Amino acid sequence: MLTWLLKLSWPALRHQAGRQLLALLAICLGVALSFAVHLLNSSALDEFGRASASLNGQPDLVLRAADGGGLPESLFARVAQDPAISLAAPVIEGQAQLRDAKGQPFNLRLIGWDALAAAVMNPQLLPNSGAKTSGGLTALIDPQQVWLNAAALQRLAPAARERGQALTLRAASADNGQALSLDLNLAGSVSAPGSPLAVMDIAAAQLLLSRLGRIDRIDLRLHNTGISPQAWLAQQSWPAGISAAPPPDEGARLSELTRAYRVNLSVLSLMALFTGSLLLFSVMSLSVAQRLPQWALLGVLGMTARERATMLLSEALLLGLIGSALGLLLGWGMAQLGLQVLGSQLGLSRSHATLAFEQLPWGAAAAFGALGVLVSLLSAALPALELRRLPVAQVLKGLGSQSALGLPAWLGPSLLTLGLGLAMLPPLPRSSGWAEVPLGAYAAMLSLLLGGIACVPQLLRLSMRALAHWPGASRSALLLLVRERARDQAGEASRALAGVLVSLSLSVSMLVMVGSFRLSLDDWLSRMLPADLYVRASLATGLDGQTAPLPTEFVEAVSASGLSEHLQPQRSDRIQLQGNSERFALMARRIDEARLPLQGDLARPEPQGTGKLGKIAEQDLTPIYISEALRDTLALRPGQRLMLLQPGGLNENAAASTPGAEQKPGLPAYVRGVWRDYARQSGAVLMPLDAYQRWRGDTRITELLIWLPEGQTAGPAIRRLRAIAAQPQDIEIAESADLREMSMKIFDRSFAVTVWLQAVTLAIGLFGIAAAQSAQMLARKREFGLLLHLGFCRADVLRLLLLEAGLLCAVGALAGLSLGLGLSAVLVWVLNPQSFHWSMDMHIPVARLAALAGAMWLAGVAAAWLAGRRAASDAAVHAVKEDW
Known part of the structure; x- marks a missing residue:
């Protein structure tokens, strides 16, 4: 069949x-x-x-120091002697620098390991099977040798990729952030994929990163004796601040x-x-x-x-x-x-x-x-x-x-009302795992689209009522025919307009959302980058890419040079909040509330109450400003009291699960306000620099914000700054204009795919207009033939078609604009805040929207005219004769 x-x-x-x-x-x-x-x-x-x-x-367990300060080597000796452990491998992790083919420094991940102990668990850190390594197994533990993966080798000059070439690795000291360097020989390559990576013996890594006597983690594999990792952990008694857990699933974390x-x-x-x-x-x-x-x-x-x-x-x-x-x-x-x-x-x-x-x-x-x-x-x-x-x-x-x-008249308004209700639904709870996927917003947009299509017949009838009051409408045969057809065939009109309505509304919504986001980002950059120059160290500490502190001598020399009209130091760090194990970005600087991109009103601390924090006086609380992501992630509110913990400070759950662990001194604070942070999708905290320095007892800074005297250009100032630095290659200097330009380029590149998808959708909608108009004209061929028999000329029929198409496409364009603005409101005020925790100010580009709607209207009218010329030809007369 x-x-x-x-x-x-x-x-x-x-x-x-x-x-x-x-x-x-x-x-x-x-x-x-x-x-x-x-x-x-x-x-x-x-x-x-x-x-x-x-x-x-592929270890069973990983031991780490909760404060990020490293583990003593004596702990490794103790763990390795445990009869339940079959393999124990010490590992050093960090960041280092090499110079690329253009002589510019680039960062790469650094792993120092004991190849003889950990080769079974990390086979991809071993030299490639096809590469010949001089020295045999002894080369794997030679502190003068280094291996690079393919991504790192591609960054080097061709001559530097040869085996045996001398390479100089630079890194920031874990103690004071000072730059250290180590001359090594390129021993070969490893097959580990991913970003640029350097692998070396653990002794050389400890020397380069200034971590003698300390290791970052211990990878453990248990004997297959029936004991589970959880049971083995329960039998241990670790010193304070030691965490033991299975290796994290980084792929799952990135997916989340x-x-x-x-x-x-x-x-x-x-x-x-x-x-x-x-x-x-x-x-x-x-x-x-x-x-x-x-x-x-x-x-x-x-x-x-x-x-x-x-x-x-x-x-x-x-x-x-x-x-x-x-x-x-x-x-x-x-x-x-x-x-x-x-x-x-x-x-x-x-x-x-x-x-x-x-x-x-x-x-x-x-x-x-x-x-x-x-x-x-x-x-x-x-x-x-x-x-x-x-x-x-x-x-x-x-x-x-x-x-x-035909569709019932109540369907369209009901779907639009349902869409508004769905848009107001709160996000899913975080326990569901889909908290950042706004299912309600997606359902609202679909309901609004279907409701807009269903409302077209009513909109067309309303436009006909308005047309009836047009001067001379009652005496015009063409307008009378247009009115009668629109009244009788309003259902068919909704089909003809479905494509243009959906494509136009989606294009309008994306245009408004992307434009609003771009303008909001531009305003945010002007607020967050007020200085002329920004200086930071090019070296990084840790695996999170945290910038190393600037040398104290360099900062003092810049302050005494008279180079700047105004100088503002800043410290970037990581902190934890009591009761939470995540680490959030921290920026400590002088706070100018008038320039902060605040959301909502500033707040005073909540009244004193029960508990340790509730008994602290208001003057003893430090005001902090949290990002929207942190507010949404931890359900914080302005005025709420909370405790800041030093980086790596154990939270209550970790302290309870780790015997002997103690809380490090925390800083009592309260949420003064919420600010926009377009630089990070995860949480961030902003606090006064003096409060941070008193709390941490650390006066080092990681960034300098420099305002130049009036009339001074950035070029000479940058050259003077590099001359002041003892190691100019370890200092990064950027102009605010360059940072803004780079940020906007990143934004445009990120949203380029949405522009292409929008263009494809719009093109499909234009094809839909042509197909719908052709269908309408062919179905009415006998009607046009009858009009020609009754005395209409071909030009009259074409004028009738143009009037109908103009009215129909005008209704579709206005409906598409209105529906698109409604969808853009869902995108701006619901979908983006729930998905990315980024709010923005809605901006309506009137001129571009008018041009877009006008182009769709012209396309619809042109399609009707082209299809009408064929339908109103002599074949229409013959179509009527076929019935005689």
């Missing part, structure tokens, strides 16, 4: 090849974009997971951190498929309209209503299968191109990467292919249902078809 229907469908598909090609293009692009985005996201996560696994190895971005990008890519479904719906409606006499003749010859509907669905199935297959191939190619162009931005190990065919996720490919087929069948469902209700005798007599299904 299906084979017979497909044989009948194929001539129709071939006869309408041009329009069917549009439908194939819509399905193909929708599937391709969705599949490509999925491949890019999954590839980045897989690559990061493989890189983390290669660096962390990037979930909101990946989901939003995937939903945006699916919008192209949704818009394509409307184009396919228009093509199917056009196919039915063109072949009404043939459908009716088939019905008279014995084809049942069910068989007619099945035949149309078989056409949609064939289009869906071909379009999905082409879309999967195109998506694979787009993902390959994306990895070549955007590989480094996706966190891949190489600047250029490819996906091997064996890496193709067949399950995901089948899912996206099935989605394309499903969308194709759903797009043809309504035309197929109308085809089942086709009055064949009436159509054969030339009386047309009245089988169109």
